[in-house]
Amino acid sequence: MGLRERKKLRTRxxxxxxxxxxxxEQGYEAATVEQIAEAAEVSPSTVFRYFPAKEDIVLSDEYDARLDAELRARPAGEDPLDSMRHVLCAALARAVAEAPDEVAQRTRLMAEVPALRARMTESLAATSELLIRALADRTGRSPDDLGVRVFTAAVLGAVREAMLHWAADSRREEPADPAGLPGLADRALRMLGDGMRLRTPR
Structure with a gap:
């Protein structure tokens, strides 16, 4: 990163x-952009320049470029699901190691705030397109290939549901440890690999 990029990252x-x-301190709805700008020592216009909506502040991160690079760097003959599982679970593990409280708060907000859950679909779409292109290049398919797109949607959907499942557990009497998130995502993706066979309990 150059000086300009590092400065922009620090502001974000x-x-x-x-x-x-x-x-x-006061809940999602009560926290205004003006208060956020004051606390971050920037102007409200700067907040909107970096984040078009308040929801984006909570949902966005700097991981997409790294996900793309790491997916492309996986062994050429590796099963695509294994590649995605390694890359996505490693990203979750890094996030938890660097800022466990923020990861926990972000995941709970995604589960509890309807506006965030709605915006999360749009946010995941950008990540999905990035991963679709990487997977298409790795498999020799077109980014418009239905199989590539359905596969990517299924993988990201599984990770999303793992995070929401963790958030539901964290609202119980004993808050869940955010360190358990990567393992839960790994479990969800292994379920995909096993074919997601649901059997009626006897």
């Missing part, structure tokens, strides 16, 4: 941390 991180701090 400062805005995001200020947002999480305010939400923890």
């Amino acid at each position: 991180v400062a805005i995001r941390r200020a947002t999480y701090r305010l939400i923890a």
Whole structure:
């Protein structure tokens, strides 16, 4: 990164941390963009320049480019699902190691705030397109190939549901440990690999 890029990244991180701090103190709805800007020591227009909507502050991150690079770097003959599982679970593990409280708060907000859940679909679409292109290149298919697109949607959907499942557990009496998130995502993706066979309990 050059100096300009590092400065922009620091601003994004400062805005995001200020947002999480305010939400923890007064709740998502009560935290205004003006308050966020003041806490991050930037102007409201700067907040909107980096994040078009308040929901984007919570949902966005800097992991997409790294996901793309790491997926492309996986062994050429590796099963695509194994490649995606390694890359996505490693990204979750890194996020938890670097900022466990933020990961926990973000995941709970995604489960609890309807506006965030709605916006999450749009946010995942951008990540999906990035991974679709990487998978298409790795498998020699077109990015418009239905199989590639359905596969990517299924993988990201499984990870999303694992996160929401974790968030539901975290609202019980004993808050769930965010370190368990990568393992839960790994389990969900292994279920995909096993064919998702659901049997009626006897």
